[in-house]
Amino acid sequence: MNKNSNGIGIEDEGEYEYEDEEGEIEAEVEGEEGGEEEEEEAPKLKYHRLTSSVNDIIVRETATCLTSHDKFMALGTSSGKVYILDFAGDLIQSYEAHNHPIMDISIEISGEFVASCCNEGKVIIKSLYSKEIIEHSYKRPVLSVAIDPEFSRRDTRQFVCGGKAGQLVLNTKGFFGFSSKNQILHSGEGTIFAIKWRGSLIAWANEAGVKIYDCYLNQRITFIERLPGSPRPDLHRCSLFWQNDTTLLIGWANTVQICKVSEKLTAITGITQRYVEVSSRFTTSSIIAGIAPFNDSEIVSVAFTPAESAETKDALELKMISCAGDELSIDTLEVNSRDAQTSNSYILECVNSLEPLYFILAPHDIIVAKLCDKDDYVNWLVSKLKFKEALEQATIYEQQLYTISKIDVGQKYLDDLLKSKNTKEAAKLCSQILRTSKQWEEWIYKFITVRKLMDLAPFIPYKEPILSPMVYEAALKCLLDMDTPLFVEIVKKWPSNLYNIQAVIVAILDLLKNSQDQILMDALVELYSLDKQYNKALFINLKMKTVKSFELIRQHNLFNEIQDQIALLFAANPEEAINLLVNNIDTVGIHQVVKQMEQNGPKQLADKKSEIYLHQYLDALFSKDPKLTRDFHQKQLEFYCKYEPEKLSFFLNKSDDYDLAKAIALCEKHERYNESVFLYVKTGKPERALEILIDNVKDLKQAIEFAQIQNDEALWAKLVDQCIKIPDFIGGLLDSIGSNVDPIKIIKRIDKKQVITGLRDKLVKLLSDYNLQMQLRQGCNKILQSDRVDLLARTVQYRKQAIKIDSTHRCASCASLVLSPANKSDSDSFYIFFCSHIYHQRCLQSTLTPANNPSNPSNNISNSQDIMKATPNNLIESNGTPISNTNLIPQNNQTNRRELHCQLCHNVKQRGAKRGGRFGNDRL
Numbered sequence: 001m002n003k004n005s006n007g008i009g010i011e012d013e014g015e016y017e018y019e020d021e022e023g024e025i026e027a028e029v030e031g032e033e034g035g036e037e038e039e040e041e042a043p044k045l046k047y048h049r050l051t052s053s054v055n056d057i058i059v060r061e062t063a064t065c066l067t068s069h070d071k072f073m074a075l076g077t078s079s080g081k082v083y084i085l086d087f088a089g090d091l092i093q094s095y096e097a098h099n100h101p102i103m104d105i106s107i108e109i110s111g112e113f114v115a116s117c118c119n120e121g122k123v124i125i126k127s128l129y130s131k132e133i134i135e136h137s138y139k140r141p142v143l144s145v146a147i148d149p150e151f152s153r154r155d156t157r158q159f160v161c162g163g164k165a166g167q168l169v170l171n172t173k174g175f176f177g178f179s180s181k182n183q184i185l186h187s188g189e190g191t192i193f194a195i196k197w198r199g200s201l202i203a204w205a206n207e208a209g210v211k212i213y214d215c216y217l218n219q220r221i222t223f224i225e226r227l228p229g230s231p232r233p234d235l236h237r238c239s240l241f242w243q244n245d246t247t248l249l250i251g252w253a254n255t256v257q258i259c260k261v262s263e264k265l266t267a268i269t270g271i272t273q274r275y276v277e278v279s280s281r282f283t284t285s286s287i288i289a290g291i292a293p294f295n296d297s298e299i300v301s302v303a304f305t306p307a308e309s310a311e312t313k314d315a316l317e318l319k320m321i322s323c324a325g326d327e328l329s330i331d332t333l334e335v336n337s338r339d340a341q342t343s344n345s346y347i348l349e350c351v352n353s354l355e356p357l358y359f360i361l362a363p364h365d366i367i368v369a370k371l372c373d374k375d376d377y378v379n380w381l382v383s384k385l386k387f388k389e390a391l392e393q394a395t396i397y398e399q400q401l402y403t404i405s406k407i408d409v410g411q412k413y414l415d416d417l418l419k420s421k422n423t424k425e426a427a428k429l430c431s432q433i434l435r436t437s438k439q440w441e442e443w444i445y446k447f448i449t450v451r452k453l454m455d456l457a458p459f460i461p462y463k464e465p466i467l468s469p470m471v472y473e474a475a476l477k478c479l480l481d482m483d484t485p486l487f488v489e490i491v492k493k494w495p496s497n498l499y500n501i502q503a504v505i506v507a508i509l510d511l512l513k514n515s516q517d518q519i520l521m522d523a524l525v526e527l528y529s530l531d532k533q534y535n536k537a538l539f540i541n542l543k544m545k546t547v548k549s550f551e552l553i554r555q556h557n558l559f560n561e562i563q564d565q566i567a568l569l570f571a572a573n574p575e576e577a578i579n580l581l582v583n584n585i586d587t588v589g590i591h592q593v594v595k596q597m598e599q600n601g602p603k604q605l606a607d608k609k610s611e612i613y614l615h616q617y618l619d620a621l622f623s624k625d626p627k628l629t630r631d632f633h634q635k636q637l638e639f640y641c642k643y644e645p646e647k648l649s650f651f652l653n654k655s656d657d658y659d660l661a662k663a664i665a666l667c668e669k670h671e672r673y674n675e676s677v678f679l680y681v682k683t684g685k686p687e688r689a690l691e692i693l694i695d696n697v698k699d700l701k702q703a704i705e706f707a708q709i710q711n712d713e714a715l716w717a718k719l720v721d722q723c724i725k726i727p728d729f730i731g732g733l734l735d736s737i738g739s740n741v742d743p744i745k746i747i748k749r750i751d752k753k754q755v756i757t758g759l760r761d762k763l764v765k766l767l768s769d770y771n772l773q774m775q776l777r778q779g780c781n782k783i784l785q786s787d788r789v790d791l792l793a794r795t796v797q798y799r800k801q802a803i804k805i806d807s808t809h810r811c812a813s814c815a816s817l818v819l820s821p822a823n824k825s826d827s828d829s830f831y832i833f834f835c836s837h838i839y840h841q842r843c844l845q846s847t848l849t850p851a852n853n854p855s856n857p858s859n860n861i862s863n864s865q866d867i868m869k870a871t872p873n874n875l876i877e878s879n880g881t882p883i884s885n886t887n888l889i890p891q892n893n894q895t896n897r898r899e900l901h902c903q904l905c906h907n908v909k910q911r912g913a914k915r916g917g918r919f920g921n922d923r924l
Helices: 053-060 374-383 387-396 406-419 423-433 437-449 453-459 469-482 484-493 501-512 518-530 534-544 548-556 566-572 574-582 590-599 607-624 626-643 645-654 660-669 673-682 686-697 700-710 713-724 727-736 743-749 759-799 841-845 894-899 903-914
Strands: 006-010 016-020 045-049 063-068 073-077 081-085 091-096 102-107 113-118 122-127 133-137 142-147 159-163 167-173 180-187 192-198 201-206 209-214 219-225 239-242 247-252 255-265 272-283 287-295 298-305 315-322 327-332 347-352 356-362 365-371 830-832 838-840
Touching (some): 053 081, 053 091, 053 365, 063 102, 063 356, 113 142, 113 159, 122 159, 142 192, 167 201, 201 239, 209 247, 209 255, 219 272, 255 298, 287 347, 287 356, 315 356, 374 406, 406 423, 406 437, 423 453, 437 469, 453 484, 469 501, 484 518, 501 518, 518 534, 548 566, 548 574, 566 574, 566 590, 566 607, 607 626, 645 673, 660 673, 700 713, 830 841
Parallel strands (some): 102 142
Antiparallel strands (some): 006 016, 045 365, 113 122, 239 247, 247 255, 356 365, 830 838
């Protein structure tokens, strides 16, 4: 069980507060081991005192009973009046029902009829919507009454009542409404204290216990006996409450019983019977003044504890108890206890409308308890200084909060964090909860006051909301004094239109008078850039030798500003400087760069470094385009010899703008023999180049390759002359000379006394290579001869292929069909050429010269008896008919054979011959 150590005070205006009353309620619970304190749970119910009209009523009269309906509640007083109130305590209507104090009130389910009873022995049933009043009198005082839940819908108009007579009387309307009938359902067991009617079940309590009667079965279905040792039944009123149609809650003295109505089928009669079982029974530490359900597993009870002495007061509490009997929470109720002497002075009534409402009635007070909502829970967390959890809940249920907001909770949390010096957490929290510029400005000044603005600065908004310029300037000046790196970061982050840049620049310049702090210089550069004073920003960057200079130059086109600062650019970053200058030669000329580096370089840089940087600059330009540095090639030649001799050969090949004599002198000075060889060849002195290769380079292989490239017999002779003098080169010469020099000539010039290592093997290899070379030549000749024969045979075979002629072929001269079905004259012959063109004989004859015209009897091809066939087989038409009248060329007429040719191809050939072209065969 959790006992709230905080008492709950009830305010007249409907508000509630948590009053810290440590010590009033012990944190230890009886039965818990070790006295461990449990974490306090949030209250489930909140309370307020019912005011408005009802306050005037209970001040002048004493309340004796209270009954609720889903729409209203009925209050009975000691004067015999019944007041109909809404749940806010406002009076709806009232009527005088009795002349004595009202003992009980019952309302039917529709809310139209209200029944009341009193000590006078009368039962009054009144309609709230009409003037209908039903009155019944009994001889003894009636202590309780229950109206039929369906009273207005049934003609029987039943109600049940009981009291000092000890009889449970069921009253039913008579026939035709002339009289009513009283039926005694039970008697003989003493005073009846309470009656509750739900559905067909009527529960009542008498001196023996609690019984339940079923109106449908017209029989009593159970008897729940009072526990042995219970107090006298008339000392503490029995509280009955139907939780639902089958569950009855019984609270009497200090005992709670939960009863379940069930059904079973009898085996003998086959009739369904109802029975009741007690699902839970337990005792409490206090007297139960009222009982009601909270949910399916918990109940609520008003617990009365009488004062132990005259100096103390009676205690009234609202307890939440599980159905197993565990007390889950206890809330102390502060009520007006005037005229309240025993537990019978208090009543608990429950309304299950949209949300459960619990009314605690005292003689001169009414307290309302209802479920705590999210507002209440967040307020409770705040009151317990659980700000973090309160903020989490306020964030989740922000739309459901009305009395407190997320901002309110957050600001209280921020205050608590600042007090505990947890400024980093507070700064993070600001970005989550602060919304308006006013809120931000307030907390910025608070952080400035505690000198912890560096924690908040990264979270200060600069887009939405936008704060006052004075706030931004105050923040920047504070950061400038406390955290310079963060100041620079914030300046880069915030837009420059948020504050007065010039004011911040002045503040930085004041600090720089005493120190040249690098970070402050960076900040000044950033501010100058934001203020568009790019030339000043560039000057500071160059002075600090930072790479940012190059980005600044590119972004803002500051090339005019660096015309006299070339050396400083190289000092900042040589690679970036070269890249910048090479790509912008139109704005920063090459001659200007060379001049600046020669004049200012040695002063602002080390002399050697200045020369190296200039060389790298010129080299980059040369790589881009050799013509760009034409005016400085002689200077570059010196630089390459000094700093990058491996690039010298490439330079000499690409450039002609240098003095050859000086170049040779430089190369020989720096022992660049390969480059010297190149230059000597370029000057027409290959013999001197060969001497350098043999005497200085001493590389026979390279000398032989050089001689092969030059392909000069005199040079080969000089090579042999030089190698004969050097014994070590003779062997290499024999190995590599190949077919370039006659080996016999070399062998004859070798001194007989000369010792050559491996001479025998070298000679064998030389002869073997020679033989192999001869064999390769012979083999190649054979292959070529074979290929020629094969190609000739393929050509002849191709020329022998038949040419198919069908009805679609046309004469190349007249464009008419060659095989026309309308013209089948034997004299209509045609010619086929190797180019696949076809001519009629008549068309071809018209193109011949008179000397070779077929009309001449001596040259008429058609009169020739010696015929050569065009193909091995007769030509076939497309329909399969053999062509027998085709005149072909006679074999013995060579002149005519040479003169006959395809006119189309011949004309093309003649036009091509004029242009030097060659064409294929256009002969037959």
